[in-house]
Amino acid sequence: MTSVENLDYRVEHLRDRLAHEDIAELGVRVEARGAWVMVWGGVADARSRAAVLRIAAEELEGVPWHEDLTVQHAGPPGSAEVLS
Template identity: 65%
Template sequence: MKAGWHIDYVIQHLRDRLAREDIAELGVRVETRGLAAHVWGSVTSTDCRAAVLRIAEEELAGVPWHADLRVSCHNPPDHPEEVP
């Protein structure tokens, strides 16, 4: 079995699991970078970030990987904008 084929299979399995889980973060991407995986994008909360990282750690066991997930809040502002 080729190493590249294995990582592609594992990454697709991770993508499928992220889509099935309750978190269903649409802003998360998983890509192959050489013989490693890169999990990146934005999530809605620190809890979701932790869940994505936990799932990635489980699914990518034995595969080198890097995560670059940022938490972005999309709540409306809590005060009016003051324009000079």
């Protein structure tokens, strides 16, 4: 079983990696919720999402965790919207 202090340390280390590694995903939130961890937020693309999941799996090995990551598309729309 993971102690609260150890879990808090691991959560902080995960946050640090997400902010400072090449992906620099600042829109991702990580929160300890009792004995498990929640990772959620928006990422730029599918590649970033995969990187966040990989890093979370490394940092949270042996800890139950859940994710709710959304790929956000910030580009212009593909075509004009037609209003009736």
